[in-house]
Amino acid sequence: MRTMVRNKDVPVRLTPADDADSAVVALFASHRLTMIRLAVLLVDDLETGEDVVQDAFAALHRRWPALADREAAISYLRSCVLNGSRSVLRRRRTVRRNPHPDADRLTVEGADGQLLLAEEHRAVIAALHRLPRRQREVIVLRYWSELTEAQIAAELGISLGTVKSNAFHGRQAIAAALGGAE
């Protein structure tokens, strides 16, 4: 029996004998919120984040019997969230290229998590979402998921040097948005 711990999450104990339903239910209970938070940082929208994460758990369930290393489940989930978020952002770009005639008058009111943030935090989040996709992912995985550069490289399927380069440029851009002061 092995124990997997992700960030601030409750440990989930998995054994090879765990079937897909019970294992995914346990992961769903312990990691759904964390994964949704990750998705929200990437797509900046709770409802979309929830959908992305639901897709990720569905993919994990389908994939479960073929997962050679059950400890990779969290990593697989995170990859699904990253991929799902990319798809969402790609679709948004398509929509923005073909704006709706009423788009400029379309105003969504209501509670927004960002309203609760301090001014500096809002500035950082705004700068984060102006970053190129790869830089944004690296920044989120480094500063929120607290992964090492090697782990980020493995997660995103890129080289260590690319991780360092994206982290550097992303960090620089956010610093510039904050006025350049460190």
Add this chain to the structure above:
Amino acid sequence: MNTIDDRIAAALHARADAVTEADLAPAAPPSSRVVLLDRARTRWAVPLLAAAIVGILAVATVTAVQLSRTSSHPAGPATQLPVQPTPSAVAPTPAPTPTAAPSSQPPSQAPSSRPPSRPTVSVTPPSRVPSGPADAFTLGYQPLWPFGSYADAEQWRTKAGGSQPWHLDASQTALTFTRSYLGFTEINLVTGTFFDDLGAHIKVGYRDPNGQPHTAATLHLVQFGTASDSPWEVVGSDDTTLSLEQPAYGSRVSSPMAIGGHITGVDENIVVSVLASQTDRSTVARVPAGGDHAAWTTGPVTFAQRGVLTLVASTGGHLQQVERFAIHGVHT
């Protein structure tokens, strides 16, 4: 603590921590049932599965139609309801040209003071687990706009090449339905959105002269298909202070019919319209009403429209012509 690294980390944690368990919509983890259905699409069992589904749908449709005759717009997905017999264009056409043909008659038959009970027969609520497109799809509601059938929706999704991508946005679909299809051009604002297992609930409204937003209606939309890029379809409205309850949602109707519901308000004048399309429409009655959850009815009214009908009740006149409205789906 004030290095740029700390500041970035603090901001990301603050944004993430703003999302709590209480903010999340209820959702169930994926189950083997869903996965098995998903796998079956690619295996030899597809014909057997399709035949079984057709059989179930046939029984469920009969049951739903019978039940819907005594029910209002169901809160949850029931079973398959008829779709428009003539597929509409894949994309909605431009601005409507309403034709007023009122034949108002004195109220003669008030609906009961309590809304009819909602149907309890339902297929299992749709999982939020998306899957790929299926050969057939049960919407579970009366599709009203913009697609007349699942085939139309799939045609747009698979062949339209990304044209009119607002179909992927429930808010924009709701607003376009209100402004272009219903013709309520004064409604120009989305005042709130809510998504749950039943679909999207989009509040549309307007701003008063003081800039305050007001909600005119909450439209209920569902995705017409199981793919993640299936378009949104308007299926009804979540009624509160102005409701349409008679005839029952999804029921078969014929002319003449009485249209009614409940209203909370003072000195209201309810305009009731029947729409079969953007151009085939008529105002069938104007009903003075008011009170606290007071019943209103048009009495028997005649109409010439055929096929899937969108019944619309609207009130206004205080700040603008249309300040509240409700919609309802029936078919002839």
